[in-house]
Amino acid sequence: GESVGLHLPTLSVQEGDNSIINCAYSNSASDYFIWYKQESGKGPQFIIDIRSNMDKRQGQRVTVLLNKTVKHLSLQIAATQPGDSAVYFCAENPNQAGTALIFGKGTTLSVSS
């Protein structure tokens, strides 16, 4: 079964709001986490990543927070725009030799103007 999951399957926000998408993982040995964005009809695209020796990483309008104590990962999007509407997946690297990334089920973010 999957070891990565998300708290909410859908999130609806107004343009300009800040969005927070959450993810819980179960493998305490995972050492690398990635957020992907998937627009309709396309493959997932990298947004931001974080290693387990960090608890926060910032990009352009996005911030990833990692809480290893409770095995929780979140993606914060500042000033959400309609173009941010997509499905967001978190993924973990289980830190086992020869093991592929494990993806969660995804959260659909809908941004209305």
Added chain:
Amino acid sequence: GAGVSQSPSNKVTEKGKDVELRCDPISGHTALYWYRQRLGQGLEFLIYFQGNSAPDKSGLPSDRFSAERTGESVSTLTIQRTQQEDSAVYLCASSLAPGQGVGGYTFGSGTRLTVV
């Protein structure tokens, strides 16, 4: 090439037929992955290739599924005797090293398979 290329982009096939899906990874990427994405679902790992090592086939759902990769280039995913539950988008990704590196994986746009 500049990105991961998958073909065909769409495939409709009759139940019981065999299908072959193709993936061209980014040049120089040693690792290649296949995932399946059912409608509205997450990504389900199928198989992963790393260089000349034996592939990790642990995600293949049945013996009707198989995949090959020639060296560090093209990969084909074959589904024999297709069933309606095989209908999904099949995503291919490549990376510099298994699960590591900046940015993780680069995905193709997928092949949407519909079994009728």
